[in-house]
Amino acid sequence: MSERRLGAWLRDAEHQMNLEMTQFARPFGLTGMQLSMIDFLGRHPDETVFQVDLEREFHVQRSTASLLVKRMVERHLVTRIVAPSDSRKRQLQLTAKGRHLVPIVTEHLVAQDAKMVANLSSSEAKAFQRALEQISRWN
Numbered sequence: 001m002s003e004r005r006l007g008a009w010l011r012d013a014e015h016q017m018n019l020e021m022t023q024f025a026r027p028f029g030l031t032g033m034q035l036s037m038i039d040f041l042g043r044h045p046d047e048t049v050f051q052v053d054l055e056r057e058f059h060v061q062r063s064t065a066s067l068l069v070k071r072m073v074e075r076h077l078v079t080r081i082v083a084p085s086d087s088r089k090r091q092l093q094l095t096a097k098g099r100h101l102v103p104i105v106t107e108h109l110v111a112q113d114a115k116m117v118a119n120l121s122s123s124e125a126k127a128f129q130r131a132l133e134q135i136s137r138w139n
Contacts, residue, residue: 010135017112024108028101033058034072035105041078041094042102048083049092077101 021032028035040057041049054065069092072078077098080090094102117125 013116020112021108030075030077033068034075034077035101035108037068037072038077038094038098038101039105039109041092041098042106045094048085050083050089051092054092072098 018032021035025032025035036058037054040054051062051065051069054060054068055062058065060068069078069080073080075097076095079093079095081093083089083091117128120128
């Protein structure tokens with residue numbers, strides 16, 4: 001039997017992370033992607049964030065990001081505000097309800113990160129992180 005390819009390992013790891021995030025999100029009536037968006041906005045509280053920033057961060061098409069934002073607005077987790085710099089753009093901001101979830105999501109993601117490297121030494125964990133950073137920028 002041939003050795004497994006790296007891409008298969010990465011796909012499996014991503015799948016496992018997504019499953020855990022979805023299971024964690026379910027009691028809040030949300031999806032894992034919605035919680036990821038809350039995390040992203042929560043990590044950029046003093047920055048102007050637009051839909052295009054979500055498209056870049058999550059590597060999704062405009063239509064996917066638009067639907068995600070629409071559902072988050074409907075759930076009163078995010079607001080769309082006309083950008084002062086360009087009236088054609090809408091700035092995204094977490095509502096009080098969305099901000100309430102930020103520490104909960106952050107705690108889960110920190111725990112998930114710790115779980116990923118739990119069986120690695122400190123130097124192995126740093127090397128793992130550097131390797132993932134390099135892989136994510138290969139194009």
